[in-house]
Amino acid sequence: MSFENLGPLPPDPMLGLIQRVAADPREGKIDLGVGVYQDANGRTPVYDSVQQAESRLCQTQSTKAYLGAGGNADYVEQLASHALGGHLGLQGLQTIGGTGALRLAAELLGRSQPERRIWIGLPTWTNHEPLLRAAGLQIIPRDLDDPAHGGLRHEALLDALREAPEGDAFLIQASGHNPTGVDPDPALWHAFADVAVARRLVPLVDLAYQGLGTGWREDVEPIAPLLERVPRLLIAYSCDKNFGLYRERVGALFYRGANAGETARVRDHLLAIARVSYSMPSDHGAAIVRTILADPNLRSGWRAELAAARDRVASVRATLAAHGRVGAVDFAALAAGRGLFARLPLAAPAIQRLHAEHAVYLAPGGRMNLAGLNANNLERFLAALEAAQRRSAA
Numbered sequence: 001m002s003f004e005n006l007g008p009l010p011p012d013p014m015l016g017l018i019q020r021v022a023a024d025p026r027e028g029k030i031d032l033g034v035g036v037y038q039d040a041n042g043r044t045p046v047y048d049s050v051q052q053a054e055s056r057l058c059q060t061q062s063t064k065a066y067l068g069a070g071g072n073a074d075y076v077e078q079l080a081s082h083a084l085g086g087h088l089g090l091q092g093l094q095t096i097g098g099t100g101a102l103r104l105a106a107e108l109l110g111r112s113q114p115e116r117r118i119w120i121g122l123p124t125w126t127n128h129e130p131l132l133r134a135a136g137l138q139i140i141p142r143d144l145d146d147p148a149h150g151g152l153r154h155e156a157l158l159d160a161l162r163e164a165p166e167g168d169a170f171l172i173q174a175s176g177h178n179p180t181g182v183d184p185d186p187a188l189w190h191a192f193a194d195v196a197v198a199r200r201l202v203p204l205v206d207l208a209y210q211g212l213g214t215g216w217r218e219d220v221e222p223i224a225p226l227l228e229r230v231p232r233l234l235i236a237y238s239c240d241k242n243f244g245l246y247r248e249r250v251g252a253l254f255y256r257g258a259n260a261g262e263t264a265r266v267r268d269h270l271l272a273i274a275r276v277s278y279s280m281p282s283d284h285g286a287a288i289v290r291t292i293l294a295d296p297n298l299r300s301g302w303r304a305e306l307a308a309a310r311d312r313v314a315s316v317r318a319t320l321a322a323h324g325r326v327g328a329v330d331f332a333a334l335a336a337g338r339g340l341f342a343r344l345p346l347a348a349p350a351i352q353r354l355h356a357e358h359a360v361y362l363a364p365g366g367r368m369n370l371a372g373l374n375a376n377n378l379e380r381f382l383a384a385l386e387a388a389q390r391r392s393a394a
């Protein structure tokens with residue numbers, strides 16, 4: 001064995017983009033690539049509620065002793081009750097961000113299902129496919145792209161699942177779909193629950209943006225049919241976006257088996273997977289979230305900060321939607337979406353030109369993070385979009 005045998009790898013599309021934006025010295029560059037919230041001044045702030053919770057932790061925390069592979073149990077309890085509104089037989093453990101939750105879930109599915117099959121609709125978050133494959137799962141992709149409407153034909157995934165072998169898993173994003181911003185209609189969630197029950201399928205719900213779409217409660221209401229009716233369920237949760245804790249890596253995996261014995265075995269396996277992967281997650285970010293959620297004052301302060309972030313992104317969306325068309329981009333289509341993301345129907349050369357000639361950064365495939373726009377850069381963005389398309393067509 002030798003490192004010489006390691007072949008070259010293409011750069012990760014999102015991490016590569018973060019580096020390119022950081023290295024770009026141009027004044028007034030516009031970062032619409034990376035999926036983090038930015039305020040009206042282009043800053044990704046530490047919320048006041050988070051700062052207060054951190055200083056309270058500094059003053060009161062009396063030990064840093066190990067907590068165990070499941071992490072901070074109080075944090076998981078608080079999150080289950082505030083985010084998912086009660087327990088419904090769900091249990092959970094703390095994970096290293098939403099990504100860590102997805103990876104643990106994928107490892108668990110690999111252990112529990114001989115066929116190791118998972119259905120996913122495309123396009124989706126750029127890390128879903130490599131992550132699931134790295135855990136040894138066999139991905140069954142369904143192209144749901146509907147560029148004319150900017151969203152996804154979720155019905156096509158549903159149809160495919162009606163034929164899926166019993167016991168298969170499927171991945172579905174709960175709200176603020178990455179990259180399209182368009183979520184399944186409420187009626188479709190009932191249909192997903194029906195098919196999961198009928199075919200004994202395991203939904204893996206990716207809930208990474210609660211509170212940044214339509215509202216804190218509203219963003220989980222659609223998945224109620226799954227929570228209420230599907231016996232076996234996995235929910236990968238991220239607190240990195242809605243608490244602005246990105247680099248602290250705060251997540252949770254909620255799970256439920258068909259009965260108490262099965263749920264307990266799921267827990268044992270998840271803890272064992274965590275133990276051999278990273279032993280246990282770090283506590284600081286989870287302790288912040290627990291402190292906020294457990295204190296009514298901090299909680300309502302944080303909810304107001306989250307609502308302000310959500311409203312700002314929604315107002316950028318509304319402004320763009322009212323703007324109409326710029327070349328091939330019909331901004332009116334954005335009105336159908338929610339949350340940080342929208343996808344612009346741009347060919348690769350136009351996206352390239354935006355980067356190279358205008359210092360306007362979009363994610364691969366034309367995904368834009370609406371939070372990157374503000375009153376100071378909106379006009380420049382629209383002019384750059386027009387010029388990049390015109391010059392690419394010439």
Ligand SMILES: Cc1ncc(COP(=O)(O)O)c(C=O)c1O
Pocket residue numbers: 035096097098099100125173178206208238239240241246249250251
């Ligand atoms: C859809 C989706 N799921 C999960 C994640 C992972 O989030 P985290 O940073 O908590 O790992 C992201 C992050 O961009 C995402 O967009």
